[in-house]
Amino acid sequence: VVSNFVRREGTFEPEELELFKSLVHEGDVYCDLGSHVGSYAVPMASHVGINGRVYAFEPFRLVFQLLMGNVAINGLANVYGNNVAVGAKAEVRSVKSPALTRSSNIGATSVYNQAREHYGENQVLQYEGTENVKVITFDSLNLQKVNFMKIDVEGALDKVLRGGQRTIKRFRPIIACEHGEGNGPPLLLEWGYKCVLALPIHELWVCVPKESWAKYSWLADVPEGGRYQAQQD
Numbered sequence: 001v002v003s004n005f006v007r008r009e010g011t012f013e014p015e016e017l018e019l020f021k022s023l024v025h026e027g028d029v030y031c032d033l034g035s036h037v038g039s040y041a042v043p044m045a046s047h048v049g050i051n052g053r054v055y056a057f058e059p060f061r062l063v064f065q066l067l068m069g070n071v072a073i074n075g076l077a078n079v080y081g082n083n084v085a086v087g088a089k090a091e092v093r094s095v096k097s098p099a100l101t102r103s104s105n106i107g108a109t110s111v112y113n114q115a116r117e118h119y120g121e122n123q124v125l126q127y128e129g130t131e132n133v134k135v136i137t138f139d140s141l142n143l144q145k146v147n148f149m150k151i152d153v154e155g156a157l158d159k160v161l162r163g164g165q166r167t168i169k170r171f172r173p174i175i176a177c178e179h180g181e182g183n184g185p186p187l188l189l190e191w192g193y194k195c196v197l198a199l200p201i202h203e204l205w206v207c208v209p210k211e212s213w214a215k216y217s218w219l220a221d222v223p224e225g226g227r228y229q230a231q232q233d
Contacts, residue, residue, distance in 0.1 A: 138164030
């Protein structure tokens with residue numbers, strides 16, 4: 001599903017990619033949690049340049065191999081791949097593996113509360129075998145800089161935030177995340193973030209620390225159906 005978009009557009013959702021680029025600068029550290037095959041990690045690695053870094057996280061072994069294959073054929077030395085899930089605690093989980101040899105939306109495969117196989121008109125989800133997935137906390141990485149986090153982890157957002165709260169509170173990165181309800185992720189609101197539903201079709205919220213909101217207030221001013229246009233510094 002995602003790969004066909006990448007073949008045609010160069011990424012999964014061009015408007016989402018342009019939004020990320022407007023919020024991330026050359027030399028920044030971009031963390032991609034739920035990287036899949038690299039539809040955002042690869043172009044963002046070029047965007048941050050040789051002085052920036054991309055930390056990419058993909059839990060499923062075969063999907064991770066596709067991710068790093070895409071990194072390699074694009075000649076990207078600033079991507080650091082991690083074949084792990086990110087959660088609230090360190091553990092190893094035995095899970096069903098996404099099917100790669102049959103039609104399946106592998107991007108919808110979760111580590112927690114895995115859905116049953118389903119083959120329908122709008123959603124295809126199939127499995128092939130099982131695997132052990134290592135789970136780490138984001139805090140355990142002890143990163144020295146984080147400017148932006150993209151979190152698309154199929155229902156595990158709260159776990160990721162709880163396991164990364166020390167790092168998030170230290171660096172106050174902008175966070176773009178998939179979240180389906182309310183006024184934004186409750187934990188980020190508690191931690192002093194302002195959140196905007198940036199792309200409703202993908203339930204994509206962009207959360208900015210309140211102390212930095214004046215710089216990014218244009219996020220809240222885009223008319224329905226309009227495109228984001230970052231203000232020039």
